[in-house]
Amino acid sequence: MPVRPRRSFALAAAVATAAALGATALATTTASAAEVPLSGYELTWGIKQSYRTYVSTYAQGGFTATDGASQAANNGVFTFTDGTGTYDTTTHALHLTFKGTVTAKSTLHGFVREMSDFQYDSAAGTLTADLVSDGGTKQQDVTLAKVAAPTSQDLTDLGTTLTAAAGTFLGSDSYANAAGDPLSAVKPASTASPTPTPTPTPTASPSQSASPSATPTQSATPSATVSSSPSASPSDTVSEPATKGDIADGKLTWGVKESFRSYVVGSVAKGKISATGGATQAAGNGVFTFTGATGSYDTDADTLTAAFDGAVNFKGHEDNGTYGLDLTFTDLKATLDGGSGTLTADVTSLGEKSEDVVLADLKAGSADLTAKDDVITLDDVTTTLTAAGAKAFGGFYQSGAELDPLDLSVALTADATLPTDGSSSTAGTGSSGGTGSTGGSDNSGTTGSTSGGVTGSTTGDVSGALASTGSEVPAVALGTAAAVTAAAGAGVVFAMRRRRTQQA
Incomplete structure (x- = not known):
C-alpha cells in the first residue's frame, strides 16, 4: 500500500490501536504489520443539503439508495455501510471503503447521476467515489470533496468542501469550492464486534486501560473509542450544535x-x-x-x-x-x-x-x-x-x-x-405606472425613478449613463427590444425598436 503523506490527527485511533496490538504487534517491524485491518464502519454524508432540495423540488426528482446505502427520512443524508480498510499505526492514516450506491434522477431535466464505491482517506483529506452521469462511462475514484482534518477524538461532523469535479458532476460550477454537508465515519455500537486485531493484553498501561478500547467488550477501533469514551468532555457535546x-x-x-x-x-x-x-x-x-x-x-x-x-x-x-x-x-x-x-x-x-x-x-x-x-x-x-x-x-x-x-x-x-x-x-404585484414615472416635472433625480438627472453622456456609453440615472434597460431580458438613450432636458427617453428575430 503506498505510503501516504504524514498528517497529525488528534485521533483516539492511535491509543486504541496501540492497545489492541499489544506487545506482539509492536514487536513486528514490517510495513504491513503497521496497518491494522478495520471493518464494520459506516459513512454518513448528504453531499449538500441544497442540492438534495434542488433535486427533489425544482428538478422534480428524487434519490434512490441501493447496494447497502440508505437515505434518512425527509430527503435526509445518506449512509454507506460495510466500511473496511486499514489504520496505519506509524502515520496514523485511516483509509476506508464503503458499500452503497446513490442515484439522483430528475423528471423535469432528465438527468441521472450515480455515485458508488465511496472511499475516505484521512491522510489525503479526501472523499472519492465512482461516478456515472446519464448512463455514460464510469469515472473511478473521483475526488468529490476535501475533508477537514479531525480536531477532536472522533471522526464525526468533519467539514467538507466540494471540488470542481463535484460541481461538474452535479451540474453546476457554483458547487465547486462550496461547503458540502459534514461527514462522519464511525463504527456503530450495535456492530462493535471485535475486528481482526489482536485482543488487548492485561499489561496495558493505565492510560490505555482507561480507554474503552482496552476492554474486551468494546471494539479497538478509532470510532468506537470516541463514541463511548469517558474522556469526551461534556462541553464538546453541548457546544457543537451551537456552532455548526x-x-x-x-x-x-x-x-x-x-x-x-x-x-x-x-x-x-x-x-x-x-x-x-x-x-x-x-x-x-x-x-x-x-x-x-x-x-x-x-x-x-x-x-x-x-x-x-x-x-x-x-x-x-x-x-x-x-x-x-x-x-x-x-x-x-x-x-x-x-x-x-x-x-x-x-x-x-x-x-x-x-x-x-x-x-x-x-x-x-x-x-x-x-x-x-x-x-x-x-x-x-x-x-x-x-x-x-x-x-x-x-x-x-x-x-x-x-x-x-x-x-x-x-x-x-x-x-x-x-x-x-x-x-x-x-402580495407581490406591482402596479402599472405610478412609482416609476418618466419625465417628472421636478427633475430631482430621485433614486429609483426613471426621471433622474442625467450626469453622464448618453451617446455611446449606454451602460455608464444608465447606471448614473437608475434607468437601465436589460436587452436580453427585454428580448424583443433594443435600448437607445438620448438626453432630453433632465429626463431620459427610451426609443424602442422591435427586433425581427427572436433572441434569448
Whole structure:
C-alpha cells in the first residue's frame, strides 16, 4: 500500500490501536504489520443539503439508495455501510471503503447521476467515489470533496468542501469550492464486534486501560473509542450544535435593483412585478423577501450556505398579450465564507432558463458569523453585479455595478425567532405606472425613478449613463427590444425598436 503523506490527527485511533496490538504487534517491524485491518464502519454524508432540495423540488426528482446505502427520512443524508480498510499505526492514516450506491434522477431535466464505491482517506483529506452521469462511462475514484482534518477524538461532523469535479458532476460550477454537508465515519455500537486485531493484553498501561478500547467488550477501533469514551468532555457535546449544523429556517430580503423595479412598473415598460412561491414584495413597489431557508452554517469557520424559497417575475412591454420583458429569478442561494461570498439564482428570460447563475458578489460588514438567540443576522450586505449577472441582463448593467443591499437572517433551531421587518409585505404585484414615472416635472433625480438627472453622456456609453440615472434597460431580458438613450432636458427617453428575430 503506498505510503501516504504524514498528517497529525488528534485521533483516539492511535491509543486504541496501540492497545489492541499489544506487545506482539509492536514487536513486528514490517510495513504491513503497521496497518491494522478495520471493518464494520459506516459513512454518513448528504453531499449538500441544497442540492438534495434542488433535486427533489425544482428538478422534480428524487434519490434512490441501493447496494447497502440508505437515505434518512425527509430527503435526509445518506449512509454507506460495510466500511473496511486499514489504520496505519506509524502515520496514523485511516483509509476506508464503503458499500452503497446513490442515484439522483430528475423528471423535469432528465438527468441521472450515480455515485458508488465511496472511499475516505484521512491522510489525503479526501472523499472519492465512482461516478456515472446519464448512463455514460464510469469515472473511478473521483475526488468529490476535501475533508477537514479531525480536531477532536472522533471522526464525526468533519467539514467538507466540494471540488470542481463535484460541481461538474452535479451540474453546476457554483458547487465547486462550496461547503458540502459534514461527514462522519464511525463504527456503530450495535456492530462493535471485535475486528481482526489482536485482543488487548492485561499489561496495558493505565492510560490505555482507561480507554474503552482496552476492554474486551468494546471494539479497538478509532470510532468506537470516541463514541463511548469517558474522556469526551461534556462541553464538546453541548457546544457543537451551537456552532455548526443545519439551518432550521430563515429569510432573505433583497430588492434586486430599485431603479429596475421602478422602470418595470413605470410608464415606459407599463409592466408588473409578482412574487410567488414563498416570496413577497413590500408595499410601494418595495423590496422582496424570500423565505423557507435551508442549508448549513459553521460559526467557528464563519461559513454559511442558505437556499431560499420563492420566485420574482418582472413583466413589461406588452403587445397583444405578449411581453417583451419577462424575467424571473428563483432558487436564490447565498453563500458566505469569512464575510465574502456569492448570490446565485435560476434565471428565466422569455422562457429560456439558466440555472445557478452567480448574479452578485457579496460582502458583509464583518467576517464573523455570530449567533444571538440561535439566529444569525446580517444586514446591509453589499451586492455587486458579476459578469454572469450582467450577461443575464443583456450587458446593459456593467459588471461591478452596485445592486440593492441584502439582509439575511437564519434560525439555527426550530424554536428560534427570526427578526421582523420594519416594512409590511404585500402580495407581490406591482402596479402599472405610478412609482416609476418618466419625465417628472421636478427633475430631482430621485433614486429609483426613471426621471433622474442625467450626469453622464448618453451617446455611446449606454451602460455608464444608465447606471448614473437608475434607468437601465436589460436587452436580453427585454428580448424583443433594443435600448437607445438620448438626453432630453433632465429626463431620459427610451426609443424602442422591435427586433425581427427572436433572441434569448
